[in-house]
Amino acid sequence: MASATTSKKMREEATCSICLNLMAEPVSISCGHSYCQACLLRFMGPASSQQSHQHTQTFSCPQCRAPFQRGSLRPNKQLGGLIAALQEQEQELSCQEHGERLHLFCEDEGQLICWRCERDPQHKGHATALVEDAGPGYREKLQEAVRKLRQLEEECANQKAFTAKQIAEWNEKIEARRQKIQADFQSLLSFVRAEERSYLWRLESEEEHTLQRLRDREATLGQQSRELESRILELEERCQGSAQKVLQDVKGALSRSQAVRLEIPEAVSLEIQTECEIPEVYFDLRKRLRSHQVGVTLDPETAHPELILSKDQRQVMRGGCPQGAEDFSPLRFTVSPCILGRQSFTSGRQYFEVDVGEGIGWDVGVCLESVQRFVETMQKPEAGFWALRLCAKDGYVALTWPRTPLGLKEQPLVVGVLLDCEVGVVSFYNVTSGSHIFTFPRASFPDVLRPYFQVYPYSPLFLPSPDQ
Template sequence: MASATATQKMREEATCSICLELMMEPVSINCGHSFCRQCIESILENPRVTSSPRESQCPLCRAPFQRESLRSIKQLENLIQTVREIDSERQCDEHGEKLRLFCEDDGQLICWLCERSPQHRGHSTALVDDAGPEYKGKLQKVVKFLRFLEARCQGAKLTITAQISKWEEKMELQRQKIQSDFKNLYKFLREEEKAFLWRLEKEKEQTLRSLQDDKASLEKQSLEIKNRILELEKKCQLSAQDLLQDVKNTLNRSSGVTLDLPEAISMEPNTVCNVSELYLNVKKMLKSYQVSVTLDPDTAHEDLVVSENRRQVTRTGPQTKGNTSGRFSVFRCVLGCEGFTIGRYYFEVDVGEGTGCDLGVCLQNVPRGLLMRLKPESGFWAIRICKINGYMALTSPPTSLPLSEQPRVVGVFLDCVAGLVSFYNMATGSHIFTFPKASFSETLRPFFRVYQPSPLFLPPPDE
């Protein structure tokens, strides 16, 4: 206890009364009190803190002092260093002895007197110098495990961060797709509205024309009957001789008058539109414009084989074919026989489960023997369905299509008046892509490019 008390007294003597810490560079002033050099110089620089406005005063006794009176105390500095060393070596609070032992049972530092006390008697103990490395190894092992957990945690955080970014990107693409689907549906419905209103107006004009013709015919017949009545009434007012004059001819003419009544015209409109059915059934709406498309063998590349019914094309190897000006010689392509000009057209392509193809429409006079990019500026409006290179619309530059799976049957809708080419996944009835509005000044034909081995099939409209 005496040792602990002495150490405490030394610590008190070495403590600065300004900062209440062990002194740093201890100095004394005129009155004999000691302080940290930095603490006492702060009073000299700002005397109003603890002194009068005119002169600096000792913080303890208020005795005046000047900067010149500051004296370093080497002995006190050595004493402070000793106190610091004592503090660095922990001592037993109860016995004042150095803690040189480690009690394994209680997991605490003890001195040699503690080891003999009833509290620790019989416990397993070890020298601090021996126990330290052992427990340091255990701590390092735990640190290694915690670092492993931290690394896993950081990896999981990075994964979650990437998932968040990917999910936000997918949601944005899905949002754009939904907006695009509805935009195209609205546009399609507006065009359907115009078409139905046009048919209704034509029906109105036709029916009104028939009714007006019937009305004119009845007015003509009515005038003729009225003239007959006037003629007979005048005849009846004549004398008997005049009345009988040519009376039989008059009776025959009047009795032979007939009334030609027009046939009844239905007052129920023939042009009806079930808007809800159109809205909910895109497939039915598209199929109302479906046309039969067959393949033109005279345009097929020499590596392509067109079936006898002209509804299937397969890429094999070079075939002996007659040279025609319309045959593709660079790309493995083939055109449909049908040409599209004014109106709306829809056809389907069964792409199967092959490696890929390009499909859509193109201008009838596109070059067949040049190496070029398939894009609207070159006269092609097509999409690429390819498992290897991905799904894209052949715009300039190409537009990636966010398809979760390859569509089995693709519907192609062409509106020559509106200048639109759209594509649909017919398994779900969902919209795939619509090219920006164009002006079609020439005839368009179905276009197909085949990748090996990817046979294409054109189902008849009734399928």
Template sequence: MREETKCSICLQLMTEAVNFDCGHSFCHLCLKNILKKCYFSEMTLKKYCCPQCEAVFQKVSLQQNKQLENLTEAIKGIDLEKCKKHGEELQLFCVDDEQLICWCCEWMSQHRGHVTALVEDICQDYKEKLQKALTKLRDLENKCKNVKLFTRLRMAIWEEKIELRKQKIHSEFEKLHNFLHEEEKSYLWRLEKEKEQTLRKLWDNEANLEKQSHELKNCILELEERCQASAHKLLQDVKDTLIRSSAVNLELPEPISVELHPLCNVSELYFDVKKMLRRYQATVTLDPDTVHNKLVLSKYQDQAAHRSKMEKLKNLKRFRVLRSVLGCKGFTSGRHYFEVDVGEGSRWDIGVCLKNVQRDISMEVEPSTGFWAIRLYKENHYVALTSPQTPLPLREKPLVVGIFLDYEAGLVSFYNMSTGSHIFTFPQNSFTETLKPYFCFFRCSPLFMLPPGE
């Protein structure tokens, strides 16, 4: 059987045996290499010769010999079970060397004195050892798979965190851009107003000087005509003429400064919003004459909360529908800033309103009714009380809200002082009446007025 399955080219057991029409078989690779090296005159006709009997065949007639391959595999299996050195069956197993041996090997010096056992007897023990090793490897494979999945999950989480951080950075810079844009408009508006005021004064001075110049020219013309006239005409009413000319005087206007007020420090605005705002910080206390009967004020009028029972007090200045209260201080000009500690409250309104807003009827809180405020109406849902309301998608819940009023510029802005970021600025208005801080309270949402510097 070994001789029949041996390739006559490589003299080894055939691999992928190929069968010719003449009956001879060879390794597929051996035949392929020989046909590459040899040159046949019949090559142009696609004809080749058998390396053993030189019978002519066509390349397309080559067929795989499956039966011969199966026989080859069987012989290889038999070879594995025989000792290469003695040709005997490997019936023993050397426990010391963990190696298959034959009876002859047992008496050789290499294995003499070693513990040996029959293959059938020892096989089950090693099968259990292999199963144990297999179980360990499978556990390691599962662990590797789990770690791989965990790593992928961490990668996804990390990418999500990076994306959220990008959005936060973009949002913060957008808020800063909005803040700087509003500040730019405010400063440009102030500069334009300063220009108009100074020019108006200079125009008034110019008009006054023009009028005096006209009077001086008339007086000079009259005196020149008298000087050139005859003696009688020159002396006629000369006393009155001299009195009138001596009464003429030049009233110089008060000097108008053309020096600009100090410019805004743009770098300061950019690097420290809180510091800039707190330069205009005002002390705000709550007015007990305006407080709703369902609210109670603290001793120092810096905090208000919801009371369990309504107090029956009659005062036309009190709010009777909105559970609100105003600040004591009113603003009629300039820039003002105050901070409110809203804490973990779930609902509130804060801002500014006209001093004489209606307090005894139900109405919408919006600029048309004299209010400029923002509202938290449920957890993490903020709106600016415009008409219609403007949603405010805040990424971080403000614990302290800053309100900034620029009366002349007509601007009311809100800031999250926990982060120093801009929340919202109402469209520009033209204020002509007194404005006061405005607060609306709800159950479990007390507000605390922060004094300057805290």
């Protein structure tokens, strides 16, 4: 309690009698009393306008009424230091239970206590130390903890910088690979264009050479034709003349006409000699596609009741009679004459072929396993279908929405379907001619994909095995 009393007395001495708060920037006057500088200046009021009277003005001390002049104000640095120490002391924590200063540290409980807490049964027998004595040791421990955290922070920063460097390196590698792919294909395109020009030049040269020979032959025959016409005209004129003109040198004329022979120029072959065999290493499309080929068979549990399957489940045709309700599968298409393949696709590249023959109609492609099978559904990517169609009304179309006419010049007897699950692309090829038909825009596939077929009357579909 003595410490609290002392602090109280010190506070009273350091309190400004004008504002009743601890003095701020204390100043003393000639009688020895001190006040806040701002409070005393307000008490004295504005300084006189006459400079000679500024320091000789007399005022009375607010406490003892002793006279003092404006020029007697002096800063009280010692009192200012005492006030700062008192403010620091007042900022120290106090015990909430006893109101005493927390000047002890309980090692067992790890908390600050006052001298009265030390005597409580709660802390009886506990190891305690003065705050001043316990502080340095724990300060070192805290500094060591900070040091370790700094190390972790530095390691984290290094790892972050390393990861940022990896991101930059990865982006550089990807860009370099992208540029290499583009450069390689540009080189390939340049090579192909050069080869194309070379073959076209050869063809053009052959064209000119053969045309020249044909024109020469035509000119030779024309010359002979004119000569024959001249001789014919000569003999006809002789025949129309008098008997004397007919008989004049008649034997010579007959001899000369009989000596005329038709010289037929050498025949010119119309077989084109310039052959263009596209290098297999670049353009064997079927070989490249078949490196991803999978064997696909039909799933009878999904077949519409009107569809008939072969025993090996590789051929399907339309023409069956609807089965009874007991034969219906919950997986079966019941509205459209459709069927799915057994195989499921979730990743990688998958390729299969469908022999559509010369059928008058078909749908071939892939669909999500979750597509609607029991209600009328428009086949389009938004509904989970990526397929091509042949029908009498529209011909060949891609089942986008709206439909995309394909305008194929060659009838595909075998259609190849390439699914790239990673890229999200479905492409179709005419295996018969080795040409690309159509590629759907990139998409994300939210579900498993399966081969999809719709069967039309008199248009069976056949799935050849990869070995065929």
